[in-house]
Amino acid sequence: MTKKQILARIGQIVLVLLGISFITFALVMLAPGDVVRQMIAGNEDIMVSQAEIDALRAELGLDKPFFFQYLDWLGRALQGNLGFSYMVKKPVVEALWEGLPGTVLLSLASLFMMMVVSIPAGIYSAVKRGSVVDNIVRVFTFMGVSMPGFWVGLMLLWIFGLKLDLLPIVGGEISLETLIMPSLTLAIAMASKYTRQVRTAILEELHQDYVVGARARGMTESHILWKEVLPNAMLPLITLLGLSLGNLLGGAAVIEMVFQWPGLGRLAIEAITYRDFQLVQGVVVWIALMYMVINLVVDMSYNHLDPRLRKVR
């Protein structure tokens, strides 16, 4: 990508963020029900007096017209102030910042586990297509994709935490011990999906003419696989990997709940439950930003990974 293209993409990111923030703000505010009552009681059937509701409405400036409220938020957001969370009683940026280390660590660890399993398994399945190992991998990948994450998490807790007593059940803190099971839970579903995709991508490449040509020129199978096929097969997977990372960085609420992992997922769910509009805005903007930045980085990386793209320009 040229500098001009990169600048154009950054411009697009800003526009998309503006659109997303407006839509989120509108959805939170225009959703049925009283946003202020929801902020006080969440989903609890608690008797909340009208006086209490009115007092908070005035305190938060929610009696102003909707558009002014959005402009007010936008003005502050442009200065790096995403507002103050009523729910956690701290600036939104601070709340996001606190959840970030857990989310980043969990994302990277699960991605790493996924790659360690899916790339070798996918390559081996493709090269040994139809073999016993290929069939075993296929069975496990189908199982991995079919099992819901929360159930896998509970099974891991039951086996490794309760029965084998290898890992702690009570989480809540960031440590290597508490990281293993939640990241493994996320990795199992992702690895199952990616193993199939790596296999398919390698098989496609193995049927390309250049592979036939390489074999005709007497190159070894391992050279063809590692030096010719793999780099070509990895290109589409990097895009998918970028999307997965973006997804993970938005938090994994259910897994965080099962393992008491301190991340952004639970924060997002609670913010929605309590209609904490400033925090919802902050989380949504963060997730959108992550998606777009990672995709930009992925696109930029193509230049380095595929010399043909450089030549086109």
Place this chain on the structure above:
Amino acid sequence: MKKLFKISAAAAMIGVLALAASGCGGGSSKKANVTNEMVKFGVTNFADNLDPADNFFSWVVMRYGLGECLVKFDNKMNATPWLADKWSISDDKLTWTFHINDKVKFSNGDKLTAEIAKESLERTFKLSNRAQSVFQYSEIKADGQNLIIKTKNPTPSLPGMLADPLFIIIDTKVKDRDIKKEGPICTGPYAVKTYSKAKAVMVANPNYWDGAVPFKNAEIPTIDDPNTRAMALQKGEIDFAINIAAGDLQLFKDKAKYNISEIASLRTVLAQINMNEGKPLHDPKVRAALIQCLDRVTYNKVLLKDTFIPGKAPVPPSLDYGFDQLKDPNAYNPENAKKLLAEAGWKDTNGDGYVDKNGKNLEIDFVFYSGRAELPLYAEATQADAKKIGIKVNMKNVDYNVLDPMRQKGQFDLIISNILTANTGDPEVYLNWYWKSNINGSQPQNSTGYSNAKFDALSDKLAVEFDPAKRRQYMIEMQQILLDDGVALFFGYPKTNMVSKAGLVNANIYPADYYWLTKDIAPKN
């Protein structure tokens, strides 16, 4: 294909063997003994900080054994002395005098004086919008160890109101403490060492005024998922836990290893009935028929696995408001329900399975939400039982956010609630909230069209009655009126539980949902 089948079977066998092998590891509590060094308590937690004036976070301050109020509820939700050892009221029924127990000290050694209690209450009123909605005062003053509260209106339930954790007494002499980050200085058996939403670490209060503190340290991890909480207790990573899920309770039935303390909570699950003119349930006989066709015992004992007590009256049996003496004229009687419908002119004339009148089937809309697992279940059970007597129930599953507006606008025939009936120890507010006549919007939650002059008269007498026995009697009579009028479907009352290792004593659950880690929970030996 055959090969694939063999491989799959082999893989499945390996999986089964692995699980079987893991099963040999033993899942029972491996750390059954509890010493006075440390107790670990698995909880659910919603508090981002420990400021009692913030949101409903005071509940957590009390649950963690940190904060105490002037007044405490007993097992039957009667107000009993705590930091105040006695109280009295003036003849004009406006001035309350609470005597502060001379023995009470904060965890930092400061003595609790009436002056500090006054400042603490004033701080709560300054910082919490909710305080004003509980009661209103014209003056609070300290006179020696007497705390004098002058209310704007006669407030018979004031002692119970002061038992709400919102009114936890904190040491206001401490000025340089960030309460939100470090927690307040209070009078409870434990003091905060560190706090985050994920985990609280508490230490014994060295100056505790009400006996020896049983544990030197207490760790309170937040474990929101009930399955994980149960597993943590089974493994022994925690010593006791709150609200183990119904399906998991059987894991802890072995009395040699665990204690289960279970009680009906202060909640009632009910469906208000819209009886406005023109609505199908306007006719008392149709209402009675609908209530009588519901097999509430089966719903609670079987469908909900005995985790709820079958419903009968507005106020749950955990509160001493005559549950057993109240007579339900609409107890389960499906045959009589059919007769009542016939008497009201509803008969199945076209053989479609539903009763009709003037060419129109008897159809009602049941509005509910799925946020609580039991609610759709009650709604579905109602639909099934109502069909047996020819009433068609249309299910309206809505988002919780729209439930309240629909209630206030009367857009329902039945609308469900799982409601806390007596946060301040007394169901007066709850009874008025749903069933007192709604005159020009005075009771917005009562859009059902229900109005009964006798009920309203009792409610008015109750508002100014200070004698606890008379108050109780009024509320029993009010409930009987509601039952006789068939104003709602009272489905059930959820149970709540605390499960502890056998190595602990007095880990008991109370109806008030904020006495968790108490001074009484101690090691067995």
